[in-house]
Amino acid sequence: MAGTPEFRHIHCSSRNDRSAADLEADVDHWMQGSSIITMTEVANDNHAAKLREKGWGYWNAKKNHGQDDAAIAWRKDTWYNPWHATRKLTTRQYRDVDTGQLTSDYVHACGAVLKHTKTGSKLLVTVARLPDGLSAASGWNELEAGWRARKAAYMECNITWAAWTEQVQRENHCDGIIVVGDWNLDLKADWVRAYLGEVWGPKYHLTWKHFPTFGSGLGGNRIIDGTLARHLDTLEGGAILMDKVRSSDHRPYKEQLIFKPGEIQEEDVTGDRYVGEIWWGFGDYEDDEIYTIEKFVAGAAGGETL
Secondary structure (H helix, E strand, O other): OOOOOEEEEEEEEOOOOOOHHHHHHHHHHHHOOOOEEEEEOOOOHHHHHHHOOOOEEEEOOOOOOOOOOOEEEEEOOOEEEEEEEEEEOOOOOOEOOOOOOEOOOOOEEEEEEEEEOOOOOEEEEEEEEOOOOOEOOOOEOOOOOOHHHHHHHHHHHHHHHHHHHHHHHHHHOOOEEEEEEEOOOOOOOHHHHHHHHHHHOOOOEEOOOEEOOOOOOOOOOOOOEEEEEEOEEEEEEEEEEEOOOOOOOOOOEEEEEEEOOOOOOOOOOEEOOOOOOOOOOOOOOOOHHHHHHHHHHHHHOOOEOO
């Protein structure tokens, strides 16, 4: 590996019912300050098409029972894409928190190997959105209907995702890995980080190093989006939560990463780790009133921009 490149990654767990025009405006903004963008909830042809920008490549699967939920985009002058695929993570159906109906779609992970055009360093990027309605302050949420089936599906997702990631790594010999999730569990909770550590193992470390006093999505100050990294070090103090955007009810986050051979030891996250009650427990969505209020509060708290 000639040289040690660093790169900027931005992730946003999007929202299918926001307009394609809003998504395009946000993507255009993110592309000015990053070389890799990952997203979820782009299972909509109009949304996915907004990733097709000049100078950028992207991978978003065709519609197939949830296979197209996630997407990865990269700058072509920085990265070359020799491989991409999706992986079905669960065979279990579970009831939707909002409707009580069995889900017709299954959870899929989207993956791509990106090769740095100048140094030849190879990066495996994989992203997925996991089942919602399971996070409580001190453990799994046992109050919502059908929680046992969702919990079983959630655990199956992580086991399958971790095994697939290791398989792709063995086949492609990547120099670094980022596993990006809308985890739908509060990463500020000690039990959540401990659970992910048990499933994914000590080779992976969370790129959140300092939690802000506000959150990325539903639940006031919860952080439910995040990256597990391997053979990569974080710069600029780790992941940084960005301002609210019109295309999603989640706040995107950005992170500057650099390839680093060897294993990096997980460090406990500093900052705000107060875990409040989930507001209403209807998934990872907020209605427009909550969006407006939280946007105001986040702005007052000094949310960062690119």
